Amino acid sequence: MQNDMRLSVFAEKKGKQLIYYPERCIGCGTCVQACPKGNLAIGAVGAVVRGVVDADFLEIKKSEECIACGICAKVCPTGALELKQEGKSLTDMSYLFKAMKPTSVNENCVHCGVCEEICPRGCIEVTREISEDGKLKLVGKTNIDLERCIHCGWCVAVCPVNAISVEKPFEGRWTRDENVCQTCHTCVEVCPTNAIFNKKAKPGERVEKISHRPDACIYCGACAVSCPVNAIDVRKTAILPNVEKKSVLEKKVLEIPVPDAILRTCLETDEDACLGCGNCVIVCPVNALHSRELAAGYLNDMDKKALLEVKDGKISVVNQDLCGADGACAMICPVDAIKLVKKKVK
Numbered sequence: 001m002q003n004d005m006r007l008s009v010f011a012e013k014k015g016k017q018l019i020y021y022p023e024r025c026i027g028c029g030t031c032v033q034a035c036p037k038g039n040l041a042i043g044a045v046g047a048v049v050r051g052v053v054d055a056d057f058l059e060i061k062k063s064e065e066c067i068a069c070g071i072c073a074k075v076c077p078t079g080a081l082e083l084k085q086e087g088k089s090l091t092d093m094s095y096l097f098k099a100m101k102p103t104s105v106n107e108n109c110v111h112c113g114v115c116e117e118i119c120p121r122g123c124i125e126v127t128r129e130i131s132e133d134g135k136l137k138l139v140g141k142t143n144i145d146l147e148r149c150i151h152c153g154w155c156v157a158v159c160p161v162n163a164i165s166v167e168k169p170f171e172g173r174w175t176r177d178e179n180v181c182q183t184c185h186t187c188v189e190v191c192p193t194n195a196i197f198n199k200k201a202k203p204g205e206r207v208e209k210i211s212h213r214p215d216a217c218i219y220c221g222a223c224a225v226s227c228p229v230n231a232i233d234v235r236k237t238a239i240l241p242n243v244e245k246k247s248v249l250e251k252k253v254l255e256i257p258v259p260d261a262i263l264r265t266c267l268e269t270d271e272d273a274c275l276g277c278g279n280c281v282i283v284c285p286v287n288a289l290h291s292r293e294l295a296a297g298y299l300n301d302m303d304k305k306a307l308l309e310v311k312d313g314k315i316s317v318v319n320q321d322l323c324g325a326d327g328a329c330a331m332i333c334p335v336d337a338i339k340l341v342k343k344k345v346k
Contacts, residue, residue: 008056010081011066017084018068020058024080026150026192027057028220030236031072031081032259034252039065040072041345043262044325045226046186052327053265055342075249077169077220078150094244101167101241103149109163111140115155120194123148124155152193152216171238172219174212180231182285183209186326187223187232196223221258228324229289234258265325265340267308269315274337276313280329284308286322308338 010018027045039061047053058080060066070090073081079097083090093099111128128140142163144155155164187196187210195217199207224232236253239246281287287294290306307322308315308329315338323340330339 010060011063011068013066013068015086016068016070016090017087018060018066018070018073019082019084020056020060021080021082022056022058024078024147025057026078026080026220026222027190027225028077028192028222029225029259029261030075030077030220030253031058033256034071034075034249036069036071037065037067041262041264042225042259043264043345044340044342045190045222045261046228047265047325047327047330047340049190049226050327050331052330053325053340053342055264059264059345061345071249071252074243075253077218079147092244096169096239096241096243096249099241099243100151100169101165102146103144103151103155103164103166105142105144106163106165108161109142109159110161111138111142112160114158114160115142115164118154118158120152120154120192121148121150150192150218150220152195152218154194154216157215168218168240170219170236171240172217173233173235173237174214174217174219174223175233176210176212177231178209180229180289181209182229182231182288184228184283184285184288184326184328186226186228186285186324186328190222190226192220192222193218224258225261226326228285228326261325262345263321263323263325264342264345265323266320266343267317267323267329268339268341269317270337271314273335274313274315275335276310276315277334278310279332279334280315280338281305281308281310283328283332285326285328286324 008020010020029042032040032042041059070083073083074095091098111126113126116124116126123145125143128138131137131139151166151168153166156166193216195213199211201207219236221234224234235255286307287305
């Protein structure tokens with residue numbers, strides 16, 4: 001399967017190549033945390049997931065400054081980064097992705113297909129047919145694409161016969177500031193394990209803005225990287241697989257905040273197309289954090305906006321640097337008068 005994937009050669013150094021596989025990347029930024037040169041950049045994760053920006057989650061700032069140490073590849077939980085020597089993979093048991101026990105299915109499996117339905121990555125395929133030995137049972141195969149599996153544990157949780165086993169990459173801690181969160185749903189859409197969700201409230205019932213499923217979380221940090229108002233904090237507290245030289249990796253990622261998202265996009269506006277409706281101004285989570293009244297729809301009662309405002313009936317960008325690149329403004333605009341455009345990372 002690996003040969004069918006897209007790949008990018010991030011850097012070359014003394015016969016070594018750092019390879020990036022975008023299809024495997026979940027935008028968690030663990031590699032960015034670990035890079036000793038601070039040479040990797042992640043950002044606009046929400047916009048990429050939502051299809052607002054055509055880009056990969058990760059990029060390298062200056063390939064010539066990469067020393068090809070491989071630390072980024074070793075901490076990656078999905079194998080999205082790989083170090084090669086003259087075309088030969090150097091992946092061994094010092095790599096987290098390699099050291100994790102593969103998600104496996106034993107002979108107890110009844111091929112019911114519940115795991116296939118629940119898998120958030122769509123990496124399980126179940127084929128089944130009625131047995132021809134006269135017994136009332138299904139026969140078939142349950143195949144797990146180990147190249148795409150991210151060890152979330154959903155399949156284990158729903159399996160009615162305990163036929164599946166999984167090993168997670170990290171233990172961790174997930175917290176969110178209810179007062180800062182603007183319920184923009186960026187984290188919900190970005191989460192690769194469906195560990196973040198919105199509870200359905202009954203009439204008159206008060207529920208938290210965003211809810212978390214600890215048992216599904218792999219504490220990767222993608223949600224925190226993508227949050228446009230920095231309302232989420234994710235800390236890895238342990239590396240679970242028996243990785244060789246684990247202490248080296250632990251120093252790089254345990255209890256370390258997720259990396260700051262690099263502003264990899266800029267907002268472009270089309271005044272001729274703009275209707276001046278103000279939907280983008282209201283939906284912007286950065287604006288909403290700045291003013292709760294604005295978020296409630298009081299567009300014209302606020303003198304100052306943090307990021308976007310309607311001026312003389314046209315959309316205007318107040319402070320480009322505050323953009324969280326979640327893409328909400330571009331998604332809500334009915335005439336494509338505002339959009340996120342990828343820019344080069346310095």
